[in-house]
Every structure is written in C-alpha cells, then in structure tokens.
Amino acid sequence: MxxxxxxxxxxxxxxxxxxxxxxxxxxxxxxxxxxxxxxxxxxxxxxxxxxxxxxxxxxxxxxxxxxxxxxxxxxxxxxxxxxxxxxxxxxxxxxxxxxxxxxxxxxxxxxxxxxxxxxxxxxxxxxxxxxxxxxxxxxxxxxxxxxxxxxxxxNYSSENKTTFEMKNLIKFGSYLAIVLGTFGMIFCLPFLFSSNMADLVGAGFPFVGGAIIASAGLISLSNITKQTKLQTGNIASR
Structure with missing residues (x-):
C-alpha cells in the first residue's frame, strides 16, 4: 500500500x-x-x-x-x-x-x-x-x-427469490388491507351514533366489512411472519 x-x-x-x-x-x-x-x-x-x-x-x-x-x-x-x-x-x-x-x-x-x-x-x-x-x-x-x-x-436460489418476492407482495397486500379496512371503519364510525336508521344500516355494513378486511390483513401478516421464522429456524437447526 x-x-x-x-x-x-x-x-x-x-x-x-x-x-x-x-x-x-x-x-x-x-x-x-x-x-x-x-x-x-x-x-x-x-x-x-x-x-x-x-x-x-x-x-x-x-x-x-x-x-x-x-x-x-x-x-x-x-x-x-x-x-x-x-x-x-x-x-x-x-x-x-x-x-x-x-x-x-x-x-x-x-x-x-x-x-x-x-x-x-x-x-x-x-x-x-x-x-x-x-x-x-x-x-x-x-x-x-x-x-x-x-x-x-x-445459497439463495432463484426459486427462493421468487418466493420472497411473492411474500413481499402478500405482505404489501396485508398492510394495504389493514390501512383500507381501518380507514373504512373510521369513516363509518360517526354514522353509527346517528338516530337515523338509514345511516345506521348504511354505515353498519361497511363498518363490519372494514373490520373483516383489516382483520384478514392482520391474520395474513401474522401468518407470513410465523412461516418465515419457522422456515429459517428449521434450516438453521440442521
């Protein structure tokens, strides 16, 4: 040098x-x-x-x-x-x-x-x-x-890369579902306190739908995280 x-x-x-x-x-x-x-x-x-x-x-x-x-x-x-x-x-x-x-x-x-x-x-x-x-x-x-x-x-093969990219896509979809579902629930929440039956019915179904979408996103995200840690742990323990 x-x-x-x-x-x-x-x-x-x-x-x-x-x-x-x-x-x-x-x-x-x-x-x-x-x-x-x-x-x-x-x-x-x-x-x-x-x-x-x-x-x-x-x-x-x-x-x-x-x-x-x-x-x-x-x-x-x-x-x-x-x-x-x-x-x-x-x-x-x-x-x-x-x-x-x-x-x-x-x-x-x-x-x-x-x-x-x-x-x-x-x-x-x-x-x-x-x-x-x-x-x-x-x-x-x-x-x-x-x-x-x-x-x-x-030894990260192209197949693993494709799987990783797919997991990233699913993870993005999970986050998007959580955000959109939560936003829908917040948007409908004020109408649930209305004395008008039409408002209650009109907001009630979207509120429940938003809750289902957000919950599905959370469950999907949790499953991806668990699967990733489990696969890594299994390989590392060999």
Missing part, C-alpha cells in the same frame, strides 16, 4: 472508533456486556458464541443499538477492519439495507478507497444475490448454527 492508502485506512478506523465511543457515552454498556456473557454460554458453532468469541478476540464489545452490525460481520465473514467494514456496507446495500448509516459509511469509505471500487461492486452484487438479512437480530438467531445460516444466506 502507498502512503495515501495507509492514511485513508487510518482515517476510517479513527472515525469508526470515535463514532462507537460517542454512542457508548449515552448508553449503559453493562447491559451489553451481560449480553456477551450470555452468548459465551451458548454451544460452540452457534452464531451467538461466534460473535462473543470474535468480539473478545478483537477486544471489542457490542455497540449499543447496533448489535446486528456485529451479527452481520460474523455471519458474512467480514473481518473487523476498515476495509471489510466498507465491504460489508456494500454487501448490505445490495442486500436491501437502504439506511442513512449504511450509505454514509459506504460513501465515506469509497471516497477514501478508490482502489477497491471493483471489490466493493462485487460485494454489492453478492449482497443482491443473497437472502435479505437486514432485519436479523441476535435475539432471533444467536442459538442457530453459523454454518447453516451462511448456507441459508448465500
């Missing part, structure tokens, strides 16, 4: 350390230390145990409210280095994590490390072709085998 590349990496590392230090000043870190101790008690090979070992090896601790960040480092096998931090953000953006912190970190790193743009692009494509994990949490997956989770994430 030339002197500019060395300086760029040091700037990134210093910036991350400063950001973590600032976050820790506003949180009770003892809570997160206890969480690491709990994960150390998990069986070898589980994601939680691997996260605890990784943090201990690098003399780090969980960042308050950013625990999933360390989960992704270990799950995706990105090292705790400035370069791999930017690579992971490239992967996550491709994976659908369109958040301000992800874009900010990636853009900051990409500007300082133009020599790695090809690698960042490859990580982006890998993230795009992998199972979405932006909502994964330590609480949900700490007990699962790391190797099985990696297989689940990286």
């Amino acid at each position: 030339n002197i500019l590349q060395v300086i760029a990496r040091r700037i990134i590392k210093t910036s991350f350390n400063l950001s973590v230090w600032t976050i820790e000043q506003f949180h009770d870190v003892d809570v997160y230390e206890q969480k690491i101790k709990d994960m150390k008690q998990l069986p070898n090979g589980t994601l939680g145990k691997d996260i605890a070992n990784c943090l201990e090896e690098h003399k780090l601790r969980l960042v308050p409210n950013y625990e999933s960040h360390d989960l992704k480092h270990v799950l995706l096998d990105f090292k705790m280095t400035p370069v791999d931090e930017i690579r992971m953000q490239a992967f996550m953006i491709g994976n659908g994590n369109y958040s301000i912190p992800s874009f900010a970190i990636f853009i900051f790193g990409a500007l300082l490390l133009p020599d790695l743009w090809k690698k960042f692009y490859k990580d982006y494509i890998n993230g795009k072709n992998s199972k979405p994990i932006k909502n994964w949490t330590i609480e949900d997956y700490a007990h699962c085998k790391t190797s099985s989770l990696r297989e689940l994430v990286f």
